[in-house]
Amino acid sequence: MRLADFILQNMEAIVAQWEAFAATLLPAAANMKSPALRDHAQQILQAVAKDLSTAQTREAQFEKSKGHAPRLIDAPETAAQTHAILRARSGFDIRQLAAEYRALRASILRLWMDECPRDELDMDDVIRLNEAIDQALAESLGHFSAQVEQARNLLLGMLGHDMRSPLQTIQMTASYLVALNAGENVTRAGSRLIRSGARMHALLDDLCDFNRTKLGLGINIAPTQVDLAAVFGDELDQLRTIHPDRRLRLAIAGECRGVWDGQRLQQMLGNLVLNAIRYGAPDTPVRVSVTGEDADVRVVVANNGAAIAPADIEQIFEPLKRGADHEEKYEEDSHLGLGLYIVREIVKAHGGEIDVRSEQGETAFSVRLPRNR
Incomplete structure (x- = not known):
């Protein structure tokens, strides 16, 4: 049968x-x-x-x-x-x-x-x-x-x-x-x-x-008219209070007004700057530049320090991921490994793009935010 x-x-x-x-x-x-x-x-x-x-x-x-x-x-x-x-x-x-x-x-x-x-x-x-x-x-x-x-x-x-x-x-x-x-x-x-x-x-x-x-x-966002120069300036002032021993620089160029969720973009910048503080050389400044262009605004957060390994670059925005040497160098860190993942999701919710470059002793995260999505 x-x-x-x-x-x-x-x-x-x-x-x-x-x-x-x-x-x-x-x-x-x-x-x-x-x-x-x-x-x-x-x-x-x-x-x-x-x-x-x-x-x-x-x-x-x-x-x-x-x-x-x-x-x-x-x-x-x-x-x-x-x-x-x-x-x-x-x-x-x-x-x-x-x-x-x-x-x-x-x-x-x-x-x-x-x-x-x-x-x-x-x-x-x-x-x-x-x-x-x-x-x-x-x-x-x-x-x-x-x-x-x-x-x-x-x-x-x-x-x-x-x-x-x-x-x-x-x-x-x-x-x-x-x-x-x-x-x-x-x-x-x-x-x-x-x-x-x-x-x-x-x-x-x-x-x-x-x-x-x-x-x-x-990520839930509530877009309104926002001036990124004011929003990011306020966020960096708060971070300077928390990290008085670190130098945080902000450079503004062009028109930086648009329709975004200001609180979410503050969170985005805060996560990027804290990441730069955590992994960058402590005796060098964290540099934030905001450049207004015709259709969008570009935000770059850069720091000096050891370059990120190519294998880590590939998964850097994935949740709950950390570099291979993280546990060895940062045993007292108490974060969940979600910061850069949240950054990517905030950028995505605004219709923007984010990428990272790490070479010759400098790491830079670059964000493009459409001005009026």
């Missing part, structure tokens, strides 16, 4: 073994009833049987074994994809999901071999089954990973949002302690709390922005 026919005729026996195995995947399956344990097993098996009955070239079979079967445009989710989403929501982990497919493959082959004489077993059917199961597994793993990542991002976003209120209370209390003028020790302790709270607030802002982009929402 051909394997496709065997699967369709023995559907209940195969699904029963699927259910029995799924029930052993604890703790997720502990309180699940039969319909939930079986989930989309029957639909997955029907798809496998249909695949086995469909004529395919060797090339098509090979691609399918890698999980690259062609998908129709605007086609609905497959049973394997829907199954993965439901398993993720039920608390299964990715190893348990993969184990279901391994067990399914073994159950089908074992029942088929027990039922049919050996001389009637077609080895090509075995190969085709492996390819079909691999394709279903690839579809499941892709959707499972996406579902888990989305849930994680939502959790982190809610956590970041909910932490703002107690953090604001801490900062307000610290400011009150400083204002009391109750002695040098109290004032010094309150000042430390204020600085630490500001760093935590910046980390939470980066975390919330990161989660917005990972959820497909992008």
